[in-house]
Amino acid sequence: MDADAKQDSLNFQEQKYVQDLRDAVYDADDVLDEFLTLVKQKQLKNNKVTSFFSRFKILTHNLSSKVKTVNDKLDKIASKIEKFSFKIECKPVKFTKEETSSFICDDEIIGREEDVEKIVGVLLGSHNVDHPNVSLLSIMGMGGLGKTALAKLVYNHPRITEAFPLKRWTCIADQDQKQLDLKGHLGKVVKGSSVGDETTLEDIHHEVKRQLGGQKYLLVLDDVWTESYEEWQKFEGYLKVGGRGSWIIVTTRSNITAQMIGRDGVHVLQGLSEPKCWDLFERMAFQAEARDDQLVKLGKTIVKKCTNVPLAIRVVGSLLRGQSKSKWLSFHDKGLNSLGESNETMTSILKLSYDQLDPSLKACFAYCAIFPKDWEISKQILIDFGWHMVTLTREFGRGLLSYIA
Incomplete structure (x- = not known):
């Protein structure tokens, strides 16, 4: 546990030592599991007591040999502990903090009113007669800015619900795919139908036409990564069956993807304004009681290090809520050094939460x-x-x- 808390600073020898220890503990766990399994079998073999006891003695003898092997391995590893800086404590180290969550309810999203109104205005504006029935809009921004949250606000907006008789939300999440999964993603679009492993692409094509054909629809494709224009054209082709005034909204981190898809508009999402950042942090980090002036000062510095990214502010605020001043000071000095303005920011932010588990x-x-x-x-x-x-x-x-x- 001590090594786990220091995992980012371990050298190669220390990492090797921890892995050897972990392997030995796993071996010990396996031996215990074997023994417990034998005990359970013994309890279930009342009608064959004699034959089973003979077998039980043989198996337990084998287990005793395994126990000795594991003990020897643990002793050998333990003898090397002085070479390293790990502490052995009697009581487990617990990360204590008030139970809280960074889950985002729609009514808790801060500072996106202008973005929502702008996108809603585009979707409800007069349809360009030069365009086909289905128009496309991209929402682009780095990880953690709240692209999905913004798309949800637009999707559930009362004026949008009234204007679009048919709405569909589909998560694409194709980051790790070598090519766009046409069958899989189109199957998500026509959810509720009997799409199975034996369903062909032609079957799904007919189902898309049946469900979307001629209707004015709003389709949100969340988290699109593909930068292949050829693959996107194939996918889009199946969705062009909608009625006039239909829209597809795509959220993406890639500027290439956003420009390739958003032929009718690209909404580049920016970070929150400083006042909105502080407003969000206050909600997440402070409890209802009077606020300590020193924590407020530390908080304002921490918020600046979050580079106007809502997810970072929510996660950090949640982690600091109810914590002592020393925790705030430690986090202020070390906790946000890895954050920066890049697509790796989300991973760094989420790792902050992981490290507290x-x-x-x-x-x-x-x-x-x-x-x-x-x-x-x-x-x-x-x-x-x-x-x-x-x-x-x-x-x-x-x-x-x-x-x-």
Whole structure:
């Protein structure tokens, strides 16, 4: 746990030591799992007591040999601890902070009123007769600025709901795809229909025409990354069946994508103004009681380091809410050094939240990476799958598990 808290500053030898220790602990965990499994089997074999006890003695003898091997390995690793700067504490280190969340409700979004009105005005403006029935608008900006939040505000705006009889929201999230998944993304657009693995692209094409054909629709395609004009043209071609006045809104971080897609407009999203940044930080970081002047002063400096990015302000404010002055001072001096104005900002921001988790929760969070991006994870499936993975580990070892992953 101490090494985990220092992970960004560990040298190669320290990283190797921690990995050896982690492997040994995993081995110990496997031995314990084997023993618990034997105990369960013993409890279930009451009708075959004699034969099972003979087998149980053999297996426990084998386990005792494994225990000795693991103990020897742990002793060998423990003997090297003095070479490194890790602390061994009796009580687990806990990151204590008031429970809070950076979840954004629509009515909590600050400082985007002008952006909303501008985009709504474009969507409801007179349709250019020189354009085809379906027009396209891009919302472009770096990660964390709130492109998706802005698109949601527009999508749920009362005037938009009244003007567009049909609205669809689709998350594209094609960052890791070698090419745009036409079948998959079009299948999301026609959600609610019987689109399965055996459904052909032609089937989906007919379903798109059936659901969208001739209707004035608003379609939001969130988080588009493709910069291939050829692939986009193919995808767009299937969506040109809408009635006059239809709009497609695309959110993207890429200027190339925004210019390629947004033939009828590109809305470049900027950071929040300084007053709005402070307003947002106040909501997230301070409780209702009187505010300490020193914390307010520190907070204003911290907000400037967030480079006007709403997500950064929300995450940082949530982390500091209810914390001591020493925590604020430490965060002021070290916490935001990695942030900058680039597309890597979101990763740096989210890592701030990750670093505050308990080590056990970090492992659970990392486990969720087995699911694809933008996958809606069922709680029960997560639990069941986790249990199956544990069973695989017991039966076949971590080597097989690594191979499956």
